[in-house]
């Protein structure tokens with residue numbers, strides 16, 4: 001494979017041998033990749049600092065081991081200093097990175113890359129961090145093909161009225177007369193989920209969105225993310 005050029009956001013890194021690093025990127029054109037940055041821990045390294053969440057243009061090529069590439073160039077395009085100076089934003093950013101790491105593969109998914117980058121841009125501004133995360137989670141579920149059924153009951157297919165409940169395992173709303181347990185959600189919560197974005201919501205809706213989205217994500221990925229402990233400690 002000839003050297004490939006793309007852009008990527010750092011999901012994490014680990015030390016490798018004496019002076020190098022293995023860096024995981026979520027890229028625009030190749031999905032998730034892991035690459036060795038040779039000599040990246042030397043003082044005079046030609047790599048710019050490889051910090052989590054920073055957005056780089058990169059050149060990489062294949063090594064003998066299939067899943068690990070060699071990074072020949074990483075040039076930081078954006079490092080998001082406004083996220084790094086706010087501990088809550090750092091915690092939210094770490095959660096986004098862990099979520100992308102868990103749900104992504106080495107298949108190209110440019111809408112997912114774009115969503116990730118956009119969320120980081122919003123997080124770097126003075127926007128409501130919690131709502132940025134909720135909008136990201138709702139859009140992520142859609143992109144992964146786990147969009148929530150919010151118009152029709154996912155059991156009997158009847159159009160749902162205002163009085164309905166949400167079932168994470170079934171992925172949507174169900175009528176109140178079905179015996180399955182569910183989470184009661186308000187009209188405002190349903191409206192947000194149907195068209196997620198950065199908007200003002202009541203504190204009740206905030207709580208409902210968190211419950212609905214995090215239980216849906218937990219259901220699909222099957223494990224609790226480590227970064228949530230850090231996030232909850234800060235909140």
Ligand SMILES: [Zn+2]
Nearest residue numbers: 153155156175
């Ligand atoms: Zn029903």
